[in-house]
Amino acid sequence: xxxxxxxxxxxTHARAAGPTVQDVVSGLAAPASSTRLxxxxxxxxxxxPALVGPLVRRCAxxxxxxxxxxLTWALTRHDADLTVAPLVDxxxxxxxxxxxxxxxxxxxxxxxxxxxxxxxxxxxDPDDEVARAAWRAAxxxxxxxxxxxxxxxxxxxxxxxSRDVRLSLSRALVGLGGAATAxxxxxxxxxxxxxxxxxxxxxxxxxxxxxxxxxxxxxxxRVVALAAAPTGGGAAGADR
Numbered sequence: 599x600x601x602x603x604x605x606x607x608x609x610t611h612a613r614a615a616g617p618t619v620q621d622v623v624s625g626l627a628a629p630a631s632s633t634r635l636x637x638x639x640x641x642x643x644x645x646x647p648a649l650v651g652p653l654v655r656r657c658a659x660x661x662x663x664x665x666x667x668x669l670t671w672a673l674t675r676h677d678a679d680l681t682v683a684p685l686v687d688x689x690x691x692x693x694x695x696x697x698x699x700x701x702x703x704x705x706x707x708x709x710x711x712x713x714x715x716x717x718x719x720x721x722x723d724p725d726d727e728v729a730r731a732a733w734r735a736a737x738x739x740x741x742x743x744x745x746x747x748x749x750x751x752x753x754x755x756x757x758x759x760s761r762d763v764r765l766s767l768s769r770a771l772v773g774l775g776g777a778a779t780a781x782x783x784x785x786x787x788x789x790x791x792x793x794x795x796x797x798x799x800x801x802x803x804x805x806x807x808x809x810x811x812x813x814x815x816x817x818x819x820r821v822v823a824l825a826a827a828p829t830g831g832g833a834a835g836a837d838r
Contacts (some may be wrong), residue, residue: 616644623652631662638665642672647680654684657703658696670703678709686715694725701731705738713739721751726763729755733770745777753781756800757793765811768800772807779804791826795819 617625617640625637638656641649653673660666673681681703688700701720704712716739720732733752740748752771758764771778782804785797798818803809 616640619646619648622646622649626652626656631665634660634662634665635668638668638672642668642675645672645676647676650676650680650684654681654688654700657699658688658691658693660695660699666699670699670706673703674706678707678711681707682709682712686712689715689717689720694723694728697723698725698728698731701728701735705731705735708738710739710741713741713744716740718751722755726759729758730763730766733767737770737773740774745774746780749774749778749781752778753785753797756785756796757790761812764796764815768796768803768811771800772803775804791819791822795822798822 617637622637622641625633625640628634628637634656638653641653650673653669653676657666657669657673660669673685685700685704685707688696691697691700697720701716704716712735716732716736721729721736723729723732733755736748736752749771752767752774755767756764758767771782779801782797782801786794786801788794789797795815795818798821799811799815802814802818803811
């Protein structure tokens with residue numbers, strides 16, 4: 599005798615629920631960076647308006663680079679109407695990391711409403727990481743009619759800082775393309791030798807973005823040094 603299997607409801611296997619908002623908030627402050635990373639991933643996977651504030655606040659203090667990048671990604675997954683304003687507020691923070699990470703995140707969101715908040719003061723911020731983030735954000739956010747003015751502000755920073763800082767500035771100016779040409783042409787003739795060499799190297803990169811930065815800078819330094827060298831002869835030569 600064949601017995602049919604019962605087709606009653608039996609046990610159900612509901613899809614496991616994701617972490618709650620409170621779970622994510624707690625995870626963002628966990629001691630282990632791996633836990634914080636998972637919490638940030640969860641925040642971006644299941645965006646919730648209530649998570650925007652905790653994500654922005656965590657950006658200001660998170661010590662781990664990978665977690666910071668995941669926090670930024672999570673914020674880009676939320677509606678810009680919810681994220682832009684609190685990130686702009688962070689630009690006035692006394693904490694450099696809060697400013698730099700907010701600028702980085704605004705550059706990834708790419709909402710032009712943030713452009714007025716990228717001020718000249720941020721472009722010349724004494725903290726190199728803040729300034730570098732401001733340069734990148736400004737290039738992304740600046741409307742076409744503001745790009746030449748932005749180039750002039752960026753050119754004023756030529757010769758600043760370490761090799762990596764200078765590379766970041768050159769990349770920003772390259773990102774402006776033709777809008778940076780006039781400002782770079784002026785900068786090649788002004789300032790100290792390092793600033794002029796940096797300007798000349800950047801002008802080469804605008805013309806050929808595939809050229810290596812270090813090679814362009816070495817050649818620009820050679821040309822600037824030759825131009826500054828005495829031409830020889832002088833009064834003694836004139837008497838001959």
